[in-house]
Amino acid sequence: MQIETKLPKVGTTIFTVMSQLAMEHKAVNLGQGFPDFDGPQALRDALTRAMNDGRNQYAPMTGVPALREAIARKTERLYGRKVNVDSEVTVTSGATEALFAAIGAVVRAGDEVIVLDPCYDCYEPAIELNGGHAVHVALNPLDFSPDWQKIKDAITPKTRMIMINSPHNPCGSVLSVADLDTLAEMVRGTEIIVLSDEVYEHIVFDGAQHESVLRHRELADRSFVVSSFGKTYHCTGWKVGYCIAPRALSAEFRKVHQYLTFSTFTPAQFAFADVLESDPQHYLDLPSFYQAKRDRFRELLAGSKFTLRPVAGAYFQVADYSALSDADDLAFCEWLATHGGVAAIPLSAFYETPPSGQRLIRFCFAKNDATLEQAATRLRAL
Known part of the structure; x- marks a missing residue:
């Protein structure tokens, strides 16, 4: 059977690709945008109560x-x-x-x-x-x-x-x-x-x-x-x-x-x-919670060769790696995961046509301090 795809430009997402590389090479995964810590205990308890109360x-x-x-x-x-x-x-x-x-x-x-x-x-x-x-x-x-x-x-x-x-x-x-x-x-x-x-x-x-x-x-x-x-x-x-x-x-x-x-x-x-x-205090405190992680991650990378772009919101840090490599961002991210021990996402994955010569990647800092410190140690060593 010949199938004419409705999405000819779509393959496996870059998030899956980089997470797979991270697992294969035991890299610290700062690629896919999810926390490596759990949500509030009160929320998990409420979920358990709802299930036990028959809300299924x-x-x-x-x-x-x-x-x-x-x-x-x-x-x-x-x-x-x-x-x-x-x-x-x-x-x-x-x-x-x-x-x-x-x-x-x-x-x-x-x-x-x-x-x-x-x-x-x-x-x-x-x-x-x-x-x-x-x-x-x-x-x-x-x-x-x-x-x-x-x-x-x-x-x-x-x-x-x-x-x-x-x-x-x-x-x-x-x-x-x-x-x-x-x-x-x-x-x-x-x-x-x-x-x-x-x-x-x-x-x-x-x-x-x-x-x-x-x-x-x-x-x-x-x-x-x-x-x-x-x-x-x-x-x-x-x-x-x-x-x-x-x-x-x-x-x-x-x-x-x-x-x-x-x-x-x-x-x-x-x-x-x-x-x-x-x-409601949980979501009201979220800006300070993640700002502390942003500031800590930027402080940890201060001695690296990455140039960090400003971050006004969300939990991602865009970094310029021009001082490290002339490779395109996908090739650099593949190298970083396999040889540098850290997984990131190439910014070109979010563009139809990336700006010529752009050398930017995305790190996720929604991670425990120990994860950020381990990643930063490897990134500073590059």
Whole structure:
């Protein structure tokens, strides 16, 4: 049987490739973006209680009511946006499912979706599978800020959606109030929908606040906003996220969601509902928790030949390795895992067309201190 692939540019993800190399060569894995420590004990206890209390069957398609209510209260407390529990909040099987469902809900054959490179690798496949075309616009290569004039120039009558990501994976940059104002002005009077990937919403540093699209009334009225419990509670393997969108957009979103996964891991939903209400301090303390790791990792690499880019949010450190090698970033990452004992991710994996001569890789610092120290010792020795 001859199969014509629907995703000719897609192979095994770079995260799987580098994690496999890390295992084969016993390298410290700073590649794939997950913590090597557990989530709060209170959350794990709540999960156990939910399972023992018989919360093990299908949840409602839109999510357990108690969790949606807790999400709505949190959203109003943090962002001043009052959302309707029944019609505007949908619990999903991770943020990746939410992104796919949002794209699948509104993107039709021939539509264009603007994505900002470097961008997370699940964006373009979701667009292509739904018949759309990803239009790549590069962020500023020096500070990874958006070039709004280039984005404006990329808009055509076929533009259906603009995707944004803040705090940004892989670069650690964040959007400002001025950025959101500019975006709102750009889409005003159009039918363009915004899809805002905010899975690192609670990981913003140096006293800054996360500028969620939900804070911006005009944008919130035309946006899907996607969040992730896995990133907030150090349990990426549970795969629970959610999407907040206006009633009309949520209705279309749910049409896709109900046939994509229908419902999400039930006991985890009850557990998250419990901790969101009983321990809001966890996510309020997350900026300082991860800032300490950022600062420690940067301090440990101070004696290395890597040049570290600024990190305003998320838990990734972009590093320039030009002083070590002229190899392209994929070749360097393969060498680093096999000979240097540390796994990283090449930044080119997040681009359609990487900037010429760019020598950047991404480390994940969501790790125990001992892991970061071991990795830094090996990196300083290069």
